[in-house]
Amino acid sequence: MTELPKRVRVVVVGGGIVGVSVARHLAGLGETDVLLLEREPMLGSRASAASAGGLRQQFSTEHDVLMAMEGVRQIRRLAEDTGHHPEFRSHGYLMLACGEPRMRAYEAGAALQRRLGLPVETLSPAEVARRWSILDASDVLGAVFCGTDGICDPHAVVQGFATYARTRGVRIATEVEVTGLLLDGPAVRGVTTNHGTVRSEIVVNAGGAWAARVAATAGLALPLRPCKRQIFSTRPFPLPPDLPLVLDLDRRFYFRPESGGAILSAAEVEEVADLEPVLDWSGVPDLVERAVHRCPTLAEASIARGWAGLRTLTPDDSAILGEVPGRPGLILAVGLGGHGITQGPAVGLAVAELIVRGESSALPLAPFHVGRFSDPPLSIV
Ligand SMILES: Cc1cc2nc3c(=O)[nH]c(=O)nc-3n(C[C@H](O)[C@H](O)[C@H](O)COP(=O)(O)OP(=O)(O)OC[C@H]3O[C@@H](n4cnc5c(N)ncnc54)[C@H](O)[C@@H]3O)c2cc1C
Known part of the structure; x- marks a missing residue:
């Protein structure tokens, strides 16, 4: 039986490339009171394992290009940072x-x-x-x-980020399913799981294709396809x-x-x-x-x-990142579409900076805000 802590500062839902990247960068910024929960026995075994490992930086918007460039920079230095070789080939x-x-x-x-x-x-x-x-x-x-575009081994990137986070004190639990977001009034203050409840100040939803289901437990309808x-x-x-x-x-x-x-x-x-x-x-x-x-x-x-x-x-093919109006404590790192291996490393950095410093200096988060799709931003039912 997996023993989960009763309380942590940050819960990350999902151990694909996006979730482990958030965990890695939180650890890099000194925030290690973090619990990452993954439903499957192995990290990175869903969309992240299915990818072609392609690292394309040629996007049509400035924020997507910068995100991809930062991703390639991080993957190039992965071996140095984590000891895992990304097999980067710049063809x-x-x-x-x-x-x-x-x-x-x-x-x-x-x-x-x-x-x-x-x-x-x-x-x-x-x-x-x-x-x-x-x-x-x-x-x-x-x-x-x-x-300078290329390809890499996504498995190595996931494992490298997870190793980096774990060795600095981040807890990672597999075969734990998040069954709901815990609400305290409008605020999200933890998660319920099949192994008990974990309270937290912040929950990062990095649930990939299942992120909309996780968000729905707090009454949110995310525009994800x-x-x-x-x-x-x-x-x-x-x-x-x-x-x-x-x-x-x-x-x-x-x-x-x-x-x-x-x-x-x-x-x-x-x-x-x-x-x-x-x-x-x-x-x-x-x-x-x-x-x-x-x-x-x-x-x-x-x-x-x-x-x-x-x-x-997502409706405009860019990720949805950052805070959610009306749901303090919840941070989204979702909708990476067909470029999560390329952009996931930068998403992790930007989200971790938001949590630790209150804003991301590495990359602008505003263009990725969920509010761009509707006004009011999301239906909370
Ligand atoms: C065929 C294919 C090819 C691709 N090729 C490329 C490419 O060449 N380059 C590129 O950059 N991108 C590519 N992508 C896209 C890339 O794979 C994804 O954008 C990326 O893997 C998304 O990462 P993620 O962490 O959001 O999702 P995932 O890797 O799916 O991780 C989400 C995790 O959350 C877990 N989870 C969900 N709900 C819960 C819950 N309730 N409790 C606990 N855990 C939960 C899931 O089990 C899963 O492990 C490709 C995708 C596909 C399908």
Whole structure:
């Protein structure tokens, strides 16, 4: 039977990359009276385990770019900070555009990203074909490429953050389910769990796809949409290991090298009510057709396995972070969508600073406030 403390300063709900990042940064700022609760036997075993490990900094808003840049900085120093090697490979993200609207959006994004310090190149189809002759760029209008984007091992990042937090005194309990938020008037002052009640000054909701359910126990309706995403991996076949992650949103497809072969995905949004996504092979022939069109060599590959996970989207595709009007004591770190591995490290830092110092100096939290979606910000029933 797991013995939980009766009272701590901060409870973190959820041990995915976001929750462990919050715990790691609280510890880094000297706040160790922290209890992280994870329902599963292993940390990082839900969305964080399903990810492609891609670290893309090419976003269209300044706050998302800064968040991603800070994430990459932290992952680069992970081994030094925590002893866990992130397997960071800086092979870049190549984002292809087949139509004018997407190319214009990519060019505008590239201008912003360069201003913020990223080495983003705008490429013609001929340059794409010259640099990556393995790709068929005949129907491409142009592309953007950032050579400091890359990939990492998300498991190592989760374990590194958890080790850092634990060794400084943060308590982490797995196989503990938070069944509700504890209310004292309007304020959230702890959690109920299947192992008893824990009182706290602050609760951080980092429950990923389940965050809306956790918030609902305090009468909050969060605008989160859990969406299923699948990835398939091939058996080893000849593919340059330093190929970037190639993202082709017009053909709803991305792929990158992995373990001597490739992983590939139909970059599609499928909203689901069932939060236990099941792998569906029915779309594979269509995915393979799109893949072979873009990279003819993929015709030599055979798919070995696949998996499904949940990306938790918000109405504007940016995370929801920070305090909740009408619910003092509750802090949200949710809605990381398809970029939680990239942005989770920065989210943890910003949220920890908010808790310890009353504001985040590392990154602006205002653009991520839940109040941006409605006025009044949230329905409290
Ligand atoms: C197929 C796929 C590919 C992706 N690829 C990338 C990528 O290349 N790059 C990138 O940056 N991002 C990617 N993402 C997105 C990224 O994986 C997520 O944004 C990130 O993992 C979200 O982290 P999280 O901690 O919020 O959620 P999770 O990792 O799901 O963690 C939430 C945790 O909360 C726990 N929990 C929930 N409710 C409770 C409760 N009541 N009590 C206790 N514990 C609870 C859950 O068990 C879970 O472990 C991808 C996602 C998917 C699905």
